[in-house]
Amino acid sequence: MPRRTRRDEAHHQRRKEVLHAAGGHRANDFRCVGCRLTVSVRAPGTAHRNHCPNCLASLHVDRRIPGDRDSACRGRMEAVAIFARQDGEWMIVHQCLSCDELSTNRIAGDDNVLALMQLALKPLQDTERASRTLLAL
Amino acid sequence: MSNTSNTLKIHTFTCAWCGLTVTRNAADDSVRNHCPSCLHSRHVTDHVEGGPSDCEGRMTPIAIAVLRTGDWMLVHRCVRCDELTSNPVCADDNQLMLMRMAVRPLAQPPFPLEALGSL
Ligand SMILES: [Zn+2]
Ligand SMILES: [Zn+2]
Ligand SMILES: [Zn+2]
């Protein structure tokens, strides 16, 4: 999928310090709790992949800081919303199905474009609400 | 006199962003936690520990999450401590503001939308 250059530049701008150790090349793979895909933690655009690039699901492992792996919950986190930061970058809001905890995460360069778009369009599927808003204009 | 102001404090709050005096009880009998006009909120409950939080930071609305029931939830982030919360929208919340939040990501998609043209 072609990406805009501006986005590519943004993705290369900084490498965050990551808390997971750099183990063997297989050590950092994980199996997605949502779609069972085997996912490598190495992702274009982020130093630390925290969600599945295919279905966007995640696992509740972090407590306060992304990558701290400090949570004992291990519940499945579902992507529930997209929002745009001040600089325009898309972020995913994840919510844990076990404990309701919320987190926000940057999208990765190889995230499923369709899944992202479906998530972003979710609020607009309520055509009745959209119609009411138009009437209020 | 002081009785009146105390009663006012219990039943209303002042919006941390636009200054509007907001009644805590919404028309549909639910308890309001955000301003119906600008949708901002204040960090007063600690969701991890439960009970009150002493942060009191302003909470900015960042996203609309849709429940399986189709109901909209408003996701807030505290500008002071980054805490995230999610609360149901109220029937009399500013619909234009809500819709503005819903369409905002679509104004700046991270990929060219033409990429979806072949669906
Ligand atoms: Zn998956
Ligand atoms: Zn959890
Ligand atoms: Zn307000």
Ligand SMILES: [Zn+2]
């Ligand atoms: Zn706070």
